[in-house]
Amino acid sequence: MKIRFWGTRGSIPVSLTTQDIRQKLLSTLQAANGRTFADEAEMARFIAGLGFEVSGTFGGHTxxxxxxxxxxxxVILDLGSGVRALGQHMLARHGPGQPQTYHVFLSHLHWDHIMGLPFFTPAYLPGNRIVVHSGHAKARAALRRQQDEPSFPVDFDYFGADFEFVVHTPGVAQTVAGMTVDVMRQRHSGDSYGWRFVDPTSRVIYSTDSEHHVDDLTERQAFVDFFRGADAVIFDAMYSLAEAVSVKADWGHSSNIAGVEMCLEARAKRLFLYHHEPVHSDSQIVQILQESRRYEEIMREGQPLEVHAAWDGLEVTL
Known part of the structure; x- marks a missing residue:
């Protein structure tokens, strides 16, 4: 199985500002001061060594x-603003004359997780089939409502694709697209749901918009069991531990530290920090990643846990 990230920010889309780009250019010029390059290949090697916070960006799609x-x-997990680019990619790959089936799994119905649907081109093409999987019985109503006037000029009924809605129940596994799919209710305003996908070779967890209370050991153990043996855990790491247990307690999100601890206990192989705080710069996210990796080294007792920070465009083969 492969994973491709199309949107990794939380709450609201963000973009690089002029100041952000100038700072990256200044850092590059400072590092290159006095150097000459024989060709573009040497330039590319130099840029690759600058660090991701300078040579790249985590992106801004939800x-x-x-x-x-x-x-x-x-298979698509959530319909944030990143699904627009995914739709364009799919249209370029398959063309409008080749009907496709898309299984969409929603973590929950807050706007940052459904706002991309009106811009998902495959939804407008007759012959396509879109199956929306959710733990919420009101998923259909939520997707229709965001396109009602005066909020949006294109009504839901304008879509040409055939939509189906499937409600999943925690504890009841279903088979979808050749995978066994389980769902778990999570602590978040209005409820959110984590998803576990298992095929013959891989086990992937998608757990975003979930708050973990350090004193709720029963709930924590349930998540550890849900994460058990995962090849990849995509985890809501929006806050620092200090934020998660103090000023932003009960805001419905988790921390990088909680992710590392639970994944280590679950013997997961890879942790992807996800749902990045929109005010965090690329440099701040890199700092959080470095702190997470150091914490993993300190807490590790068995097999190592790979810790990564997800970014728009990242593709991983499991």
């Missing part, structure tokens, strides 16, 4: 992840 299992059907 939640959207693609799972690429074996088989012809497509």
């Amino acid at each position: 939640s959207c992840v693609q799972l690429i299992p074996e088989g012809p059907e497509h």
